[in-house]
């Protein structure tokens with residue numbers, strides 16, 4: 001445990017023998033039980049090689065031990081190996097590895113004693129030691145938690161709600177192209193359907209800024225543990241809407257309808273959890289089908305970007321009843337590598353020194369010279385020169401996907417300019433052409 005933590009708790013590595021303890025803790029912390037979910041299901045849902053548990057240092061309190069005498073877990077986290085589509089040099093995009101933190105859970109008896117802080121430090125130091133990912137990402141259960149650990153909110157999720165039959169008005173050539181896109185529905189319950197889903201997921205993520213991809217090892221099982229038949233109850237299973245252009249998969253949507261009748265009239269609800277497209281015509285074709293399903297009254301699209309054409313095809317945010325949420329929080333774990341892995345706007349070479357503060361990952365703290373060439377490629381090296389900008393590491397996480405500007409972080413996270421114009425120039429270099437999509441749920 002790092003020195004600042006409560007000595008009453010100790011980290012422990014976990015094996016499959018600990019899954020019952022993981023389940024007990026997670027059900028206590030999230031007060032949610034999935035009927036019919038087995039320990040085998042849970043085993044497939046967590047990557048124990050990236051997970052850690054926390055127990056009481058002095059052993060269980062009276063009455064706490066399970067039937068076998070094992071002490072309960074007092075905290076737990078797990079993580080996935082994922083991929084993230086970041087801005088590439090110029091107008092390109094690039095895929096970078098991302099460690100996706102999940103299942104962060106502290107027992108109600110252990111809360112507010114520094115256990116989360118210890119877990120975040122443990123997690124980020126281990127990601128750094130493993131060396132596979134220069135960045136880490138997560139979805140926050142509450143907005144106030146993760147900034148203190150160096151995370152910045154890098155993408156914003158728009159939720160759109162469209163009434164059945166909403167007209168999506170697109171330019172005529174695009175609408176004509178959309179007419180040439182074929183779509184068909186399959187149920188997400190067979191290996192073949194999941195293989196098509198994963199193929200579409202990867203194809204769309206490759207050309208979509210901000211897209212996060214599922215780990216290869218979990219691609220076949222991901223929807224099984226998120227759509228457990230007993231937990232689903234009377235709702236229909238997840239359906240997959242696949243789009244094809246010239247025989248090639250060009251997009252997909254994962255959705256579910258809920259049957260409802262009001263005063264004898266059909267009022268079903270459609271919820272679209274994932275929607276991806278390799279081109280705008282495919283997006284239009286998918287959205288048009290999803291707002292025109294029989295026996296429904298409205299379609300909710302979760303996880304859309306803030307500049308989503310679907311919202312603008314309705315006329316704008318009011319036409320789509322847009323609501324906004326923070327989406328992916330990004331944390332630079334290996335700062336020089338993270339800033340080199342993504343690309344920058346082309347045409348404006350830049351050479352400046354950043355002074356970075358980072359309490360949780362001290363290897364990132366200090367002065368870094370960032371040189372961006374005319375093509376938008378960067379080199380980063382340690383420097384002794386006077387800084388042009390001072391920034392907390394969280395501001396670089398917030399600006400990492402190019403959707404939120406570094407300039408705006410001056411007001412919210414405290415970026416300070418030492419050389420006039422340096423903040424605006426770097427902010428422009430970091431900015432992407434489109435807003436990033438929010439990450440899939442993980």
Ligand SMILES: CC(C)(COP(=O)(O)OP(=O)(O)OC[C@H]1O[C@@H](n2cnc3c(N)ncnc32)[C@H](O)[C@@H]1OP(=O)(O)O)[C@@H](O)C(=O)NCCC(=O)NCCS
Pocket residue numbers: 029030103104105106107110111112113114115116117118139140141142144145148
């Ligand atoms: C959120 C949770 C993980 C916090 O764990 P914890 O061990 O109590 O947190 P710590 O004691 O280490 O707190 C670290 C810091 O975060 C702050 N903090 C913790 N939870 C917070 C919350 N929900 N909102 C705002 N601040 C919070 C603490 O005040 C503390 O602040 P400090 O650095 O200024 O001292 C725990 O309450 C929990 O498991 N909640 C339910 C599940 C959940 O929301 N998990 C997060 C999933 S993304």
